[in-house]
Amino acid sequence: MEEQFPIQKVMDDQGNITDEKTLQQIDEELVKKAYYHMKRIRLFDRKAISLQRQGRIGTYPPFEGQEASQVGSVLALGTDDWVFPTYRDHGATLTFGADMVRTFLYWNGRAEGCVPPEGKNIFPAAVPIATQIPHAVGTAWAEKRKGTQNVTLCYFGDGATSEGDFHEGLNFASVFQTPTIFFNQNNRYAISVPIEKQMHSKTIAQKGLAYDLPSVRIDGNDIFSVYFETKKAVERARNGGGPTLIEAVTWRTGAHTTADDPTKYRPEEQGKDVVNPLDRLEHFMKNYSYWYDAWIDQIEHELTEEVEAAVEAMEHFPQPDPSDLFDHVFANPPEQLSEQKQSYLELLGRG
Amino acid sequence: MEEQFPIQKVMDDQGNITDEKTLQQIDEELVKKAYYHMKRIRLFDRKAISLQRQGRIGTYPPFEGQEASQVGSVLALGTDDWVFPTYRDHGATLTFGADMVRTFLYWNGRAEGCVPPEGKNIFPAAVPIATQIPHAVGTAWAEKRKGTQNVTLCYFGDGATSEGDFHEGLNFASVFQTPTIFFNQNNRYAISVPIEKQMHSKTIAQKGLAYDLPSVRIDGNDIFSVYFETKKAVERARNGGGPTLIEAVTWRTGAHTTADDPTKYRPEEQGKDVVNPLDRLEHFMKNYSYWYDAWIDQIEHELTEEVEAAVEAMEHFPQPDPSDLFDHVFANPPEQLSEQKQSYLELLGRG
Amino acid sequence: MDVKMERKAEQTNSTQVLTMVQAINDGLKTMLEEDDTTILLGEDIGKNGGVFRATEGLQEQFGEDRVVDTPLSESGIVGTSVGLAVNGFKPVAEMQFMGFIYPAYDQIMTHVSRLRMKTMGHYSVPMVIRAPYGAGIRAPEIHSDSAEALFTHMPGIKVVCPSTPYDAKGLLIAAIEDPDPVLFMEPMRSYRAQREEVPEGKYTVEIGKGEKLQEGTDVTLIAWGAMIPVAKQAAKQVEQKEISCEILDLKTLYPLDRDLIAESVQKTGRAIIIHEAHATGGLGNDLISEINDTSFLYLRSPIERVTGFDVPVPFFALEDHYLPTPQRVLQSIEKAVHF
Amino acid sequence: MDVKMERKAEQTNSTQVLTMVQAINDGLKTMLEEDDTTILLGEDIGKNGGVFRATEGLQEQFGEDRVVDTPLSESGIVGTSVGLAVNGFKPVAEMQFMGFIYPAYDQIMTHVSRLRMKTMGHYSVPMVIRAPYGAGIRAPEIHSDSAEALFTHMPGIKVVCPSTPYDAKGLLIAAIEDPDPVLFMEPMRSYRAQREEVPEGKYTVEIGKGEKLQEGTDVTLIAWGAMIPVAKQAAKQVEQKEISCEILDLKTLYPLDRDLIAESVQKTGRAIIIHEAHATGGLGNDLISEINDTSFLYLRSPIERVTGFDVPVPFFALEDHYLPTPQRVLQSIEKAVHF
C-alpha cells in the first residue's frame, strides 16, 4: 500500500522545489500568508505552553510541528466553508478566523472559547475522538442539499481512524457524496500509542479504498503540498465530486499535552530527522528570494504583540458567571432547572 | 474494485466444473455432506416459516438461498473452532452441531435456544447488528494466546459492514493478527436497503484493504467455492497467518423475516436469474454421477422425520419457567433480586 | 369520568380516525408539508415505509432527499443529523427499535444534548429521535427495551412518550418544532391497539405537560405510554372494591409535570408508579423523589412502584412475566390503601 | 469515632502507605501475579503506564501480551474483552475517562451485561471495566462525567466505587474475582488526595457492602467516592451546631447495601444523599426509593439530595459551581433538621 500511496511532496527538506509548474503556482501572496500564519500559530502555541506551566491556563495540547498541515489545509478554504477541529487544531481555526482571546479562554475552561465569530463556521473542538466526523458529513450534506458550493473540512488524528465514527462518517460521506474533506494529521502517535500498534495497515490513505474515496498521502510538513492537495479536494467537492481523504504525514514535536511525558514512550532518536515545517518554509523563502528581513521582523513584532494582547484580554475577560451553568442547556429552561439556578444563586448570595 | 475482486467460482450455474484440479479435490464424502446439510437446513427453514404462519413460533428470518454460504463455510471448520452466527445463520449453526430442537425454541422466544451443546463453541445469534464481530476477534485472540490452533468464524451481512463495530473489530483482528475468519454473506439487501444505498463502494471485499487483510470475493451460491475458500482462510488462521475477509455474494430468496414483504422494495425481476444453491448442487451431482436416487430418497425421508421430531420436541418442551427470568442475571443473585423473584412467584401462587 | 374524552369532544377541526402509528405518519407528513427543512432519516424508512409502516408513503410523496434510507449505522444517523441540524435542517431520525439506540449513545450524550451548552447557544441541535420501545409484541431480543431513564439522566434533551394517537401526533409536531433535541418514544404495543379521532393538519400537545385521565380520591396511578392501559385496567378492577384511582398520563418524561403530580398526590396521599423499565435506576425513583420533595407531609403510605424487574428484558416467551400487569398494580394499590 | 480507623488497626499483614492510584496499581499487579488469565487492555496503559499512571510498570513486568496497548476504540476494547472473557481470560479494560465509555455503551448494554442471561449461564462475562470519573481536576470537557446511573439501570453488571486506597485495592481484587462483570469507578479527584496503609498481597473488600464511617444521631449522610470528603467536611462543620451526622460510604452502587441504609435512616430519621451526577435520573433517587420502601414511618423530614445540577458537566471554569460542596450539604442538613 505504501507503493499505492506514496507520500506526495513538492518541496524537499531544504526548501527546494524541483517541479517548475508547481513553482509557478506559488506567488508571493501565498508564501507570505503561509509564513505569517505558521509563525502566528507557532507563537500562540508556545505562549499557551508557557501559560500552562505558570498555571494561567489548564492542560494544553501543543501542535508544534503540525503547522504546515493546519495552515496549508485551512488556507485552501473559502470564507463560507466549515471547519471541524479537534483539540489540537487551534492552529487551523485561528488561521480560519477564530478569535485568539477566545481560543486562550477555551484552554482556560471557558465555554466562551467555543463560540466562533459571527459568520465563521467553526465547530467546537471535538474532544471525544472521531465524533466530529459524522457532524462534518452532516453539515456538508446540508450544504449540498441547499445547493451551495460550500464544503466542510474535518480534522482528525491517526488514532481517530480506529473509532467506529470514523468508519460510519466516511461511509455516509461516500454514499451521499457530501462535499467533505477528511483531513487526517498522521503525527504517528495517539498519546503514547504508535501507529504500528494503532493499525496493522501501513497508511491511513488506504482506508479510503473501503469507501471508494479518492485518497492521497502527502507530506504534512510541506506547506505547499498540503495547500495544493487540499485545494484540489476542495475544488472537487465544490464541483459535486464528493469527499476526499487526505493523509498528511507529520510529527508533533512536543508532548501530547502539557500533562504528558513523551520520553516515556518515544524513542529518543525518533523524529530527529523531521525538519520543522516552519524551518522548511524559511529555507524555501531564502532559496527563492521571498525572505525579506524587514517584513519578517515586522510581522514577528506584530504577532508577538497580538499574542500578548490576547493573553492580556483573556486574563481580563469577565469572570465566569455561574448562571451560564444553567442558561444554555435549553432554549427555554424547564421550571425545575430555573429553580436549581435560583436556589444556587441564592446560596451564593446573589439571588 | 470489481476488477481487483472478481467473484471467484469453481462451479457454474449448471453445476459444471471446468477446473480439473478442483474437481479432483471434490470427493463423494464432501458432496454428500454438502447435499445432506443443505437439504437438512432447507427443510428446517421451510418448516420454520410454516410454523410461524401457523403462529406456532415467533417472527422468523428465513435463509433460503444462502444455504451454500452457510454450509460451505461451516464445514471448513474443526470441532474445537468457534462460530458466531447472526439471526439468519441457524443453517450454519445446525450444520456445526447446534441442537435442532433448541434452534426452534430460539424462534419461540426461549433462552434455551441460545444454549449450545456441551463442547460446541457456538455463540448466541447476534441481534444487534455487527456487535458479534469484536467478540469473534476476542475469542480468536484468546485461542492464539492459549497457543491452540483453533479459529473463529464470524458471520455478518452486507448491512453490518456499515456499523462501527465492523470497523473496530476488523482493526483489532488486524493489529493482533487473530485467527478470525470474517465471513460476509452479501445477500444484497439489509431488510429493504439495497447494497447500492448501503455503500458507494462496489464490493465488500475491498473493505479488507483498509486493514491489510487478505480478502476474497466469492460466489456464495457455489458450495465448493465457499468450502475451499473458507478452508484456505481457516488454514491460514490456524498457521498463524491471521484473519481473512470473505465476501460471499448470495441472495435471500424470501423475505427478510416473516414480518417483511419484499415486494415493497425488490424489483420483481431481481434475483430471478439466481440459481438456487441446492439446485446447482443437484445439477453438479447429476453431471458428475453423484446423484443416487435411493440415497436422496432416504435422506429426504430421514431429514423430514428429524425436523418433524424436532418440532414435536419443541412443542413438548417444558413450559418456560418464570424463575428463569431472575436466575441467570448473576452467578449469585443479589438479595434485592431474590426478593423480586420471591414476591413475583408468590403472586403467581407458587411462592 | 374520562376527562380526556371531554376535551377531545371540543375539538372542532375535521378529523380522521387513526391508530397511533397512523397518527405518527400523519404528524410526519404534516411537518414535511409545513416545513421544507424537515428531513427524515433512518433504516428502511423510505421505500419500505418503516418496519412498522410509520413512514409509509412519505418517500413517495416527498422524495428520496427528504425521506432518506440511510446505511445501517445509528451513530452515523445521529452524528450526521447533528451536522444537518446545525446547518439549517430539522432531522427526524428513526432508531428502528429503541434497543438499537445504544450505538448512537455517545453521539447523543456528548453532542446532541451538549452542543447548545458548549457554544453558549451559538449552535443548537433541534432534532427528533424517534424510538419504538417496549415489550409485549413477541419480538426478538433487544427489540423490547424501555430506556427512557438513560435519557432523562442526560441534561439537554427532552423525552416524551404518548399513549394515544391524538397525543402521538400532537407531541411529535411539538417535538419537531422544539428548538432543542427531543427523544420521542413510541409504545409499539400501542401502535395499533386503539383508534381515535385525530385532527387533520397541524396541532401540538405541549411538551412538559401531563394529563389527568381519570379523577379519583384514594390513590394516584402514574404511568405513560403502553402502561396507561395497564393502569386503567387496574383502576377499573379496584373500583369494585370501592377504591377510587386517579390516573395521570405523564406524556413528557423530562421535564416532568411536577404540578400535576404534586396536586394529585397531595389529594390522594398515595401513589403507584407504573413503568416497563427496570426498577433500579428507573424513572419511578425520580417520581418518588419528586413526591418526597413536594408532598412529604401528605403521604399516607409508602409510594409503590410496579415496574419491569431488575433483569434484562427477556426473550419473548417470558416477556409477559417481565411486564407490569394489572394484577401487580392491583396488589400495590391494595398494599398502599391498607398500609 | 472513626469506625474505619479502628477496623484498619486490626489489620496485621505487612502494609505499604499508598495513594489510591498506587493502590489500584498494586491491586492490578497482585492479580496479574495471582492469576495468569488476568489481562489488562486499554489505551496508553502499556508503555505509558496509563494517563494517570495506574498501570505504571505493569507492562514492563508482565509483558505486552498481558498489559495490552489497544487501538483507540472503546467498543473494540469492550467487545473483544467479551470474547476473551468467554474464552477463559479475565479482562480488565480501562476506559481512559468515564466520559469515553459511551462508545462502548452498546457492547456493555447488549452483551457484557446480558450474555449470562441469554445463555442461561452457559456463557458469562467475568470482566472488569475501570473508569476514572468525576469533576474537579480542571480537565477538558467530557473528561469529568459521573455516569454510574447509566449502569445501575443495567441489569447484569455490578457497579462499585471506592473512596480510599484500602477500599480501592480490595474492591478491585473482588471485582476481578467476581464471576460477573463489574464497572469499577475511580474518583480521579481522590487518586492522590490521601495516603493510607494498604496491605500487601491479596485481600478483598466485599462487593455489595457499604460502611458506616462515622456514628451519628441526627441525620444520615450517604455518599461514595469523591463525595466522601465533602460529606465529612460538612459533618465536621455542623458538629459546632450540635448536629450529629452519621456518614455512610456506599462503596457498591449496585447492588446497594440496603440494611446499612435502612438501619441508619431508621435511627436518625433524616437522610442527605450526596453525589456528583445530575439530580434527575441520579442514584440519589434510587436511595430515596429504597428508604421509602424500608423506612417510611421513620422519616422525620423529606430526604435531601445534594447533587450535580441538571446540566451537562461544564467546562472546568465552572466545575466548582457544578459540584456539591460542603456548603450545599450544610444547607441541606439544616433544612432536614429544622423541617
Ligand SMILES: Cc1ncc(C[n+]2csc(CCOP(=O)(O)OP(=O)(O)O)c2C)c(N)n1
Ligand atoms: C472516545 C475517546 N477516547 C479516548 C480519548 C482520550 N484521548 C484523547 S487524545 C487521544 C489520542 C488521540 O490520538 P490522535 O487521534 O492520533 O490525535 P492526536 O492527539 O495525535 O492529535 C486519546 C486516546 C478521547 N478523547 N476520546
Ligand SMILES: Cc1ncc(C[n+]2csc(CCOP(=O)(O)OP(=O)(O)O)c2C)c(N)n1
Ligand atoms: C444495531 C441494529 N440496528 C438495526 C437493527 C434492525 N435490523 C435487523 S436486521 C437488519 C438488516 C441487516 O442486514 P444485513 O446485515 O445485510 O443482514 P441480513 O439481514 O441481510 O442477513 C436491521 C436493520 C438491528 N438488529 N441492530
Ligand SMILES: [Mg+2]
Ligand atoms: Mg496522532
Ligand SMILES: [Mg+2]
Ligand atoms: Mg443482507
